[in-house]
Amino acid sequence: MHITINQLNKVYRGGVHALTDVNMVIPNGMFGLLGPNGAGKTTLMRILAGILRPSGGGIQVGAYNGNSDRGRIAIKRILGYLPQDLGMYPDLSAYEFLDYIGILKGMDERKKRVARVNELLELVSLSDVASRKIKTFSGGMKRRVGIAQALLNDPKLLIVDEPTAGLDPEERIRFRNLLSDLGGDRIVLLSTHIVEDIAQTCRNLAIMNKGHITFQGSLSELAYEARGKVWMVTTSGPKPEGDITVVSTMNMGTTVQYRVVGELANPQKAISVEPSLEDSYVWLMREKRISVPAEAH
Numbered sequence: 001m002h003i004t005i006n007q008l009n010k011v012y013r014g015g016v017h018a019l020t021d022v023n024m025v026i027p028n029g030m031f032g033l034l035g036p037n038g039a040g041k042t043t044l045m046r047i048l049a050g051i052l053r054p055s056g057g058g059i060q061v062g063a064y065n066g067n068s069d070r071g072r073i074a075i076k077r078i079l080g081y082l083p084q085d086l087g088m089y090p091d092l093s094a095y096e097f098l099d100y101i102g103i104l105k106g107m108d109e110r111k112k113r114v115a116r117v118n119e120l121l122e123l124v125s126l127s128d129v130a131s132r133k134i135k136t137f138s139g140g141m142k143r144r145v146g147i148a149q150a151l152l153n154d155p156k157l158l159i160v161d162e163p164t165a166g167l168d169p170e171e172r173i174r175f176r177n178l179l180s181d182l183g184g185d186r187i188v189l190l191s192t193h194i195v196e197d198i199a200q201t202c203r204n205l206a207i208m209n210k211g212h213i214t215f216q217g218s219l220s221e222l223a224y225e226a227r228g229k230v231w232m233v234t235t236s237g238p239k240p241e242g243d244i245t246v247v248s249t250m251n252m253g254t255t256v257q258y259r260v261v262g263e264l265a266n267p268q269k270a271i272s273v274e275p276s277l278e279d280s281y282v283w284l285m286r287e288k289r290i291s292v293p294a295e296a297h
């Protein structure tokens with residue numbers, strides 16, 4: 001299955017142009033949607049999830065046309081969605097919450113529902129604490145309950161919006177690993193403003209800014225475009241100069257090592273290095289004259 005997005009536009013009341021002529025093809029597997037806050041990621045995901053209507057353009061999810069009522073109903077059946085702000089009932093246990101959502105999703109056969117809830121609690125490593133109230137959970141545990149509710153109907157399309165925001169590094173890695181395991185025979189669409197979330201999990205990505213798609217392809221294609229623009233400079237003297245962005249600085253004792261993207265004034269003193277996703281993202285944003293917030297690194 002794949003998703004085709006064709007000339008999609010969204011203008012909110014008040015005139016904010018959140019999506020402008022978005023064209024994308026999203027294949028099976030994990031797909032990253034990367035962009036700074038306000039890029040339009042949530043808007044795009046809400047349209048795909050059938051919660052928001054576009055102002056123009058179309059979407060096709062597998063055999064279903066997202067522009068028709070029939071298509072939208074069919075898409076909802078194969079969809080799992082973890083929004084940024086999923087409301088949970090803090091006084092319910094993880095088990096009770098998942099059971100309740102299962103009922104709302106029409107899983108009427110109690111035996112099957114119980115089996116599925118237990119299977120998912122196991123998958124997200126919450127079986128041991130299944131009877132504890134959600135209000136006693138950490139952010140990462142709540143996010144894992146969130147992904148479990150999105151998986152109840154074994155969706156062919158799983159949409160997760162900024163799932164690692166606010167998690168500590170250990171929880172973030174755990175959550176990424178969980179998402180990678182889900183990629184198999186479905187589309188997992190992961191939206192984030194954190195480069196590392198995508199570097200660790202996705203093969204393909206799209207980069208968005210101010211409602212436009214600025215890149216679409218594989219991580220290696222993006223790295224290919226940034227080749228020859230990433231440098232390592234080790235110096236005991238002044239900072240490297242040129243039309244550059246410093247991606248990282250490492251103090252080595254008597255010398256300092258700079259990783260930079262761009263055109264150095266003095267490239268003879270530098271070593272050309274293979275671009276990481278972070279370097280490539282910085283390079284792309286430089287090309288498009290977009291400033292990258294520090295928290296994206």
Ligand SMILES: Nc1ncnc2c1ncn2[C@@H]1O[C@H](COP(=O)(O)OP(=O)(O)OP(=O)(O)O)[C@@H](O)[C@H]1O
Nearest residue numbers: 012013016018035036037038039040041042043044
């Ligand atoms: N309901 C709304 N009414 C008016 N403008 C909106 C609405 N929702 C979002 N916007 C605007 O649309 C643009 C895109 O927002 P969106 O939430 O889709 O971006 P995002 O990339 O998901 O960012 P974030 O990670 O901060 O949620 C922003 O300028 C935002 O202020």
